[in-house]
Amino acid sequence: MSFVNYSSREINTKIVYYGPGLCGKTTNLQHIFNKTNPQARGKMISLATETERTLFFDFLPLSLGEIRGFKTRFHLYTVPGQVFYDASRKLILKGVDGLVFVADSQVERMEANLESFENMKINLKEQGYELDRIPYVIQYNKRDLPNAAPVEEMRKLLNIKNVPDFEAVARSGDGVFDTLKNICRLVIVELRKGK
Amino acid sequence: MAFPQLIMYEEESQQISTVLERLVRESNAKTIFLVDKNGQLISSAGDVARIDTTSLASLTAGNIAATGGLAKLLGEKEFSILFHEGEKDNLHISLIGSRVILVVIFDEHSSLGLVRLRVKKASGELNAIFEGLIRKAEAASSEGAESPFAEITDDDIENLFGE
Ligand SMILES: Nc1nc2c(ncn2[C@@H]2O[C@H](COP(=O)(O)OP(=O)(O)OP(=O)(O)O)[C@@H](O)[C@H]2O)c(=O)[nH]1
Ligand SMILES: [Mg+2]
Numbered sequence: 001m002s003f004v005n006y007s008s009r010e011i012n013t014k015i016v017y018y019g020p021g022l023c024g025k026t027t028n029l030q031h032i033f034n035k036t037n038p039q040a041r042g043k044m045i046s047l048a049t050e051t052e053r054t055l056f057f058d059f060l061p062l063s064l065g066e067i068r069g070f071k072t073r074f075h076l077y078t079v080p081g082q083v084f085y086d087a088s089r090k091l092i093l094k095g096v097d098g099l100v101f102v103a104d105s106q107v108e109r110m111e112a113n114l115e116s117f118e119n120m121k122i123n124l125k126e127q128g129y130e131l132d133r134i135p136y137v138i139q140y141n142k143r144d145l146p147n148a149a150p151v152e153e154m155r156k157l158l159n160i161k162n163v164p165d166f167e168a169v170a171r172s173g174d175g176v177f178d179t180l181k182n183i184c185r186l187v188i189v190e191l192r193k194g195k
Numbered sequence: 196m197a198f199p200q201l202i203m204y205e206e207e208s209q210q211i212s213t214v215l216e217r218l219v220r221e222s223n224a225k226t227i228f229l230v231d232k233n234g235q236l237i238s239s240a241g242d243v244a245r246i247d248t249t250s251l252a253s254l255t256a257g258n259i260a261a262t263g264g265l266a267k268l269l270g271e272k273e274f275s276i277l278f279h280e281g282e283k284d285n286l287h288i289s290l291i292g293s294r295v296i297l298v299v300i301f302d303e304h305s306s307l308g309l310v311r312l313r314v315k316k317a318s319g320e321l322n323a324i325f326e327g328l329i330r331k332a333e334a335a336s337s338e339g340a341e342s343p344f345a346e347i348t349d350d351d352i353e354n355l356f357g358e
Contacts, residue, residue, distance in 0.1 A: 002200045
């Protein structure tokens with residue numbers, strides 16, 4: 001649910017990174033934080049456990065350029081991927097404008113990917129959203145690992161709707177900005193349609 | 196759309212500022228923030244210079260969301276007021292209607308009682324402004340008013356990322 005402020009001439013939108021535990025959501029945001037001009041981003045907040053697992057959310061505010069005289073702000077959030085944090089995941093989804101589903105490419109995580117994708121649909125529904133009506137993209141992360149499943153296979157499993165999808169190695173940053181740019185673009189396009 | 200987007204216009208923005216600035220004075224508070232439940236800052240008053248307002252807005256919304264989750268578990272509709280006491284500064288957080296969060300930061304120059312009292316009065320006024328805003332946005336969309344973003348071109352979008 002974007003927030004358009006005619007007074008300060010700003011558009012604010014919320015993008016959520018979703019996916020199973022340890023798939024690399026936080027790593028995506030860390031890379032974006034490290035590689036973005038400090039003027040274009042705020043502080044990154046991570047509410048995490050002692051072992052750096054996301055406990056509630058990560059938050060990174062980005063301001064991209066202006067569009068039609070409005071400053072564009074994208075608030076990036078990650079959910080905690082661990083199964084038992086489901087209550088928190090639901091809360092983070094509130095007011096979402098766009099989603100990045102981060103999948104873990106390792107063969108042994110396929111089950112977890114599917115489970116998380118289903119969980120995302122269910123949680124969206126509970127908030128009164130339909131996945132089909134929200135812009136989203138898919139990222140196949142950890143392409144660097146030897147046990148990575150073929151992309152074609154993952155696509156068949158997860159990308160039934162044929163949305164934009166990207167291969168990534170979030171740890172080194174490959175594919176991270178491609179993913180980000182595409183979801184930002186889709187969110188703006190949605191805004192253009194009007195509601 | 197089940198969730199109309201929040202839209203802020205110049206006129207209401209002015210009205211909100213007026214209410215917040217008066218609240219800062221009358222409650223002897225240091226700083227006041229108005230935050231959307233989704234974590235976006237709507238307005239602020241008082242001394243904001245040393246505060247990371249974007250982070251504050253996001254954490255406040257997270258806090259309210261978590262507390263709202265707890266309330267549901269206990270069969271409460273919502274906890275409408277949260278109070279955090281620090282060594283110097285205190286935080287009074289309350290809900291305005293169901294969409295907006297009012298955050299008051301105050302120190303020993305004020306008191307919880309005073310803040311409560313003044314917040315109550317200001318809440319009514321703010322609530323009325325937001326209800327007006329929602330009606331205005333609904334009217335605009337039923338009249339089929341063009342979104343200013345309808346004109347956005349693919350080039351505009353590409354240029355956002357042009358380095
Ligand atoms: N080999 C490899 N490791 C990665 C990649 N991306 C992330 N990792 C590692 O995977 C581990 C988990 O990454 P996180 O970003 O914390 O995962 P997360 O999805 O935020 O996990 P939760 O917060 O528990 O949901 C870390 O040790 C990362 O360094 C990648 O592309 N390749
Ligand atoms: Mg994480």
